[in-house]
Amino acid sequence: MTATPAPFAAGDYEARMRRAAGAAADAGLDGVLVAPGPDLVWLTGYRPVETERLTLLVLRPGQDPVLVVPTLEAPDAAKAPGAPALTLRDWTDGKDPYEATAPLLGHQGRFGVSDNGWALHLLGLQQHLPGTRYQALTKALPMLRAVKDAAELERLAAAGAAADQAFEEIRKVRFSGRRETDVAADLADLLRRFGHSQVDFTIVASGPNGANPHHEADDRVIEHGDMVVLDFGGLKHGYGSDTSRTVHVGEPDAEERTVHDVVRAAQEAGFRAVRPGAACQDVDRAARAVITEAGYGDRFIHRTGHGIGVTTHEPPYMIEGEEQPLVPGMCFSVEPGVYLPGRFGVRIEDIVTVTEDGGRRLNTTSREMVIVD
16 A cells, blocks of 8 residues: 655645646636635635535635635634735625625626536625626636646556456456346445545446446346456545446457457557647547547547546546647546447546656556456
8 A cells, every 4th residue: 555645735825825826817818716525625625514605715816825614613624734925814604795795806807617517506695796796716827726846746646556456356356146236336345445535436337338428337137258348436535536448248259359450450559649839729639530440439428538636536537629738747648448339338438647758557457358257
């Protein structure tokens, strides 16, 4: 087991809040409004219970960060790792939280709002401040969390290694004659055994279910001769893992092996396209070209990848039309797939980080066809 990394310090959170305020100014925003969720955790280390009561971090260029919180939750907010850099403004039940928040925003301006902010709260602010405008943070500052520092990369690497350990163990279990849900439960247990505090998904898609990329494991009994897509991940030390491998119960037939080889070659092509300055869409193009040339282009029905960090899905996205240049420290999946309805599917996925001269895989298990019992 790897050592637990040191927790982020107050200075780390202060620097992130300062960076967010600066990025807002560069984007022509008057500030950033952050509700409970992954953005708030990343910026402050504070993870409150999400309720109808307003909790909101207000970041404005040139001003100190302010966290608006319900009075009954203020003691917990004061203990957050990033609290030393914050001013707390509390409000009590029976009072109007938007009236308490409005002076922090002014009477007009354009603000980025974290994607998981409640419509209830945004509409409340708009009612009090009709001169303000709002934009989803993913659209306004899509790269805010995209470039990871060394400490974040350490956590992502540890999460990836733990997911790899889970795969090495799951390939040893019996698949044939068991339900998908049984194997999914094994995977979840393995992720926790290897240090995950949170399991986000354990896709086990056997036979024809493999043609559905986001199939949820069900009571289908896995049969000898099935291709089985395994896609699983969660959080370790607060950062995500996400990997996919496709195994076969017994020996595959010629077409199954061919499709697997095509997807493996496409995944390798996508990885080889990773380098500083390349566009996100270049990764998608490289992987998709291999599958299209093999005659399966219309069966690759999703983007090639997504960013990963304190959540398992976040910007940037590896898809045609995304011209954002790759920057060292970005982390994302490379996961092409081919899906043949009513028959089987194949997906192979690694998390990759951009380096100074290319890319580095954070998942290192074999991408060859794995035969299971």
